[in-house]
Amino acid sequence: MKLMTRLLALCIAAMLLTPLSLALAGEDGYSSTYTYNYDFWNEMHESPDAYRVEQVIYSGTLGLETAMRRPQSLFVQGNDLYVCDTGNNRILQLRRRNGQFSLVRIIDSVKGVEPSTFSTPNDVAVDAKGNIYVADYNNNRVVMMDKNLNFVRAYLKPEDSTFDQNLSFLPSKIVVDTSGRVFVLATNVNKGLVKYEADGTFTGFIGANQVSYNLWDYIWKTFFTTKEQRSQQAAFVPTEYENIYIDQDGFIYATNTVFSEYDLESDVAKPIRRLNSIGNDILIKNDKRPPIGDSQWVEGNSDYGPSKFKDITVLDNDIYIALDRTRGRIFGYDPQGFMLWAFGTKGNSEGAFMAAVSIEHMGTDLFVLDENDCSITVFTPTEYGSLIYEASNEYLKGDYDGSAETWREVLKLNANYNLAFIGIGRALMRQEEYGEALNYFKMAHDRTNYGRAYRYYRKELVESYIGPIVAVVVALIVILLVVKFVKKMKAEVAENERRKINA
Numbered sequence: 001m002k003l004m005t006r007l008l009a010l011c012i013a014a015m016l017l018t019p020l021s022l023a024l025a026g027e028d029g030y031s032s033t034y035t036y037n038y039d040f041w042n043e044m045h046e047s048p049d050a051y052r053v054e055q056v057i058y059s060g061t062l063g064l065e066t067a068m069r070r071p072q073s074l075f076v077q078g079n080d081l082y083v084c085d086t087g088n089n090r091i092l093q094l095r096r097r098n099g100q101f102s103l104v105r106i107i108d109s110v111k112g113v114e115p116s117t118f119s120t121p122n123d124v125a126v127d128a129k130g131n132i133y134v135a136d137y138n139n140n141r142v143v144m145m146d147k148n149l150n151f152v153r154a155y156l157k158p159e160d161s162t163f164d165q166n167l168s169f170l171p172s173k174i175v176v177d178t179s180g181r182v183f184v185l186a187t188n189v190n191k192g193l194v195k196y197e198a199d200g201t202f203t204g205f206i207g208a209n210q211v212s213y214n215l216w217d218y219i220w221k222t223f224f225t226t227k228e229q230r231s232q233q234a235a236f237v238p239t240e241y242e243n244i245y246i247d248q249d250g251f252i253y254a255t256n257t258v259f260s261e262y263d264l265e266s267d268v269a270k271p272i273r274r275l276n277s278i279g280n281d282i283l284i285k286n287d288k289r290p291p292i293g294d295s296q297w298v299e300g301n302s303d304y305g306p307s308k309f310k311d312i313t314v315l316d317n318d319i320y321i322a323l324d325r326t327r328g329r330i331f332g333y334d335p336q337g338f339m340l341w342a343f344g345t346k347g348n349s350e351g352a353f354m355a356a357v358s359i360e361h362m363g364t365d366l367f368v369l370d371e372n373d374c375s376i377t378v379f380t381p382t383e384y385g386s387l388i389y390e391a392s393n394e395y396l397k398g399d400y401d402g403s404a405e406t407w408r409e410v411l412k413l414n415a416n417y418n419l420a421f422i423g424i425g426r427a428l429m430r431q432e433e434y435g436e437a438l439n440y441f442k443m444a445h446d447r448t449n450y451g452r453a454y455r456y457y458r459k460e461l462v463e464s465y466i467g468p469i470v471a472v473v474v475a476l477i478v479i480l481l482v483v484k485f486v487k488k489m490k491a492e493v494a495e496n497e498r499r500k501i502n503a
Contacts, residue, residue, distance in 0.1 A: 035343040039418060040288065040445040042295050047414045050332070050341040050385035051366065053351040054099070057376040062094065062103045068374040073173070074360040074367055077126040080104065081360070081367065083376070084134075089118045091134060096362065107132070110143055112151035118143075123173045133182065135171040142171045142184055142196075155182055158194065158202035175246035183252060185244050192279060193244065193252070207279035209239045209256060247314040251276060255309035255322065261299060264292045264306055271309050272322060272333075285337040286448065293324050293331050294342070307331070311359045313366075317393050321359060321366065328353040330366070330379075338419050340388055351377060364389055384413050391423055400427040418444045429453055 035049045059067035069087025076082075081101065083092040090108035094101045109116045119138035126132050130147030142155035157169030171194075173185035180198030183206070192208035239258035246252050252275040259269035267290040274283035289295060293307025303326070310325040318335040328347075332340035345352050354372040361367070364386070366379040381389065391406035404427035407420040414420070425440035426449065434457035441450035 034345070035341050037339055037341055037417070037419075038289075038295050039416065042289075044296070045416050047341065047417065048384040049382050050343060050388065051330075051379040052382050054365070054378045054380045056350060057094075057101055057378065059374060062092070062101070064092075064103065068092075070371050071369055071374060072121075072357055072371060073123045074358045074369050074376070075124050075126060076360045076362050076367070077130075079362070080126075081362070081376075082124045082126060082132075083369070084121055084124045084358075086120055086122060089121060091118075091121065091124050091132070107149060109149070110134075110145045110151050111149055113143070113154065115139060122171070125174050125176045127176050127180065128178070133174055133176055135174045135184070137170055137172065137187075140169045140171075142174055142182060144182075153200050155184065155196050155200055160202055162191070162204065163189075163194075163202075173241075173244050175244050175252060177246055177250045183244065183246070185241055185254075187240070190240050193241070193254075193275075205279075206277075207241075207252065207254060207273070207275040207281075209241065242309065243311045245312050245314055247318070248316060251282070253312050253314055253320060255312050257308040257310070257325075261297070261306045265289065271307070272312065272320070283337070284335060287336070287338045291322070291331070291333045291337050291339070293322065293329065294327070297326075302326075310357055313359050313361050315361055315364065317389070317396055319389070319392065321361065323356055323359040323368065325356065328356055330359065330368070334392055334419070338422065340419065341385070348373070351379075353377070384410070387413070388419075391420075395423065395427060395430075398430075400430040403427045404431075418446075422446050422449065425449055425453065429456070432456075 035047050035051075036044050037047055039045055066088055068083070068085050071083055072086040073084035074081060075084075079096045081094040081096065083094065085092050088108075090106055092106060093104040095104045108118065110118075118134060118136050120136075121134050122137045123135035124132065131144055131152060132147070132149070133142055133144050136143050140157060144152045144154070146152055155171075157163065157165075159165075167188050170187040171184045172187050175183050177183075182196040182198075184194040184196070186194055189205075190209065192205040195203050195206055197203055239256065241254045242257045243255045244252055254273045254275060256269070256271050256273065259271065261269075263269040264271070267285065269292070270281060270283075270290075271293070272283060272291050273281040276282050283291075285291065293309065297306045298304040305326060307322075307324040307329065308326050309322040311323045312320060314320045319332060319340065321330060321332045323330055324344075327345060329342055329344045331342045334340055344356075346354065348354060353368060353370045355370055356368050357371045358369040359366060360369075364381050368377045368379070369375075370377070387406055387410045391403050391410060394400075394403035394406055404424045407423040407427070410417055410420045410423075421440045421444035425437040425444065425446065428434070428437035428440065429449070429452070434453050437453045438450060438457060441453055
């Protein structure tokens with residue numbers, strides 16, 4: 001009996017873990033570009049590939065005499081791709097022509113300042129004028145130079161009481177807005193991003209992470225420990241961000257990898273944030289689940305645990321794409337927070353990553369940097385992926401007819417794609433076809449949009465029938481009044497006749 005019970009338990013466990021086993025299969029179970037999504041019930045479904053590998057760029061591809069070593073970051077400006085070759089203390093500027101990349105120059109020093117060379121540069125950014133900013137980590141500065149590599153300015157450790165002067169200034173990641181303001185993610189600084197004006201003036205911090213702690217630990221520390229014990233314990237302090245990216249509208253996307261996995265589904269963890277000018281998170285999350293990457297994971301497992309977003313990039317249509325360091329996955333989300341697709345894995349085959357650290361885009365093409373393999377994988381959208389982008393763009397431009405038709409083309413390729421049903425429903429709502437929109441939202445199990453469409457549909461029904469209803473009511477009232485009047489007249493005539501007879 002015990003044996004039968006154990007076998008039954010094993011069968012049930014196998015059934016429950018089947019979707020997770022698909023997610024963890026990696027190169028052994030699926031190709032490296034295996035694409036999937038989740039349905040309403042949180043079950044994983046394979047889908048057509050959204051991206052394909054176009055090429056993989058290595059040091060030899062570029063003709064480098066010294067191979068890349070521990071590269072950490074990518075940055076795109078126009079047709080140029082900048083690679084932060086951290087281990088070699090240099091920046092590589094590549095240019096794309098006709099789909100092929102070539103080395104433009106190696107940037108390993110700046111003119112007019114000491115030290116002139118970089119020391120463990122961790123990030124690079126380039127503004128519209130061609131000015132280059134380098135997060136010169138071990139030189140404790142962010143250095144700005146013009147396109148000819150002449151020194152312009154250095155952003156140094158703030159001499160301000162709000163910055164702990166006992167800490168070294170170690171700039172890890174940087175972004176620059178269209179006004180020239182520089183935002184720095186610095187190691188060991190948990191007050192948020194260090195903000196500098198265009199002239200280099202430090203103006204404070206923005207977007208500090210919320211304090212993360214366990215409620216039981218808080219209660220224990222507050223009520224059951226002595227003052228001496230509390231002083232020796234770690235304080236509840238905000239965590240640092242993992243990476244940052246600034247979109248074309250000046251909003252900063254930040255990724256956070258320090259959180260409790262139990263806080264993901266409830267949206268307490270917030271692994272992706274969109275910060276406005278005062279540091280508030282304004283990321284839209286209209287899906288059933290917040291944008292957390294994989295919805296299934298092994299608890300307490302570093303290799304197969306929850307997704308941890310190492311980097312993020314944002315397309316011009318506000319679709320954002322996050323890079324997961326846990327399993328080497330790439331996740332795409334639309335501006336409403338709906339997952340578009342997910343693909344990728346860890347490994348040493350084409351399209352897989354050993355240690356992916358940075359993601360960038362040029363148009364809708366994606367570039368992923370692998371620090372261990374010292375390679376850049378170039379992904380281009382498939383027909384399926386292009387249709388998803390096309391449908392989203394048409395909707396944003398107000399072409400709702402075109403968007404609905406394109407989403408129908410997506411459904412021909414993937415009949416289980418919930419977002420296509422939602423996309424068609426939203427387009428129909430914009431066209432004021434509320435009754436038909438209800439059917440699509442119902443198929444997508446989208447209660448929020450269904451409720452919104454139903455309210456409009458009900459209003460439309462009331463407005464369409466109110467005229468006839470009022471006319472019928474008025475007619476009934478008139479008929480009743482006429483009948484009453486006729487009866488009254490008949491009664492009066494009868495009364496007059498009776499009086500005449502009696503007289």
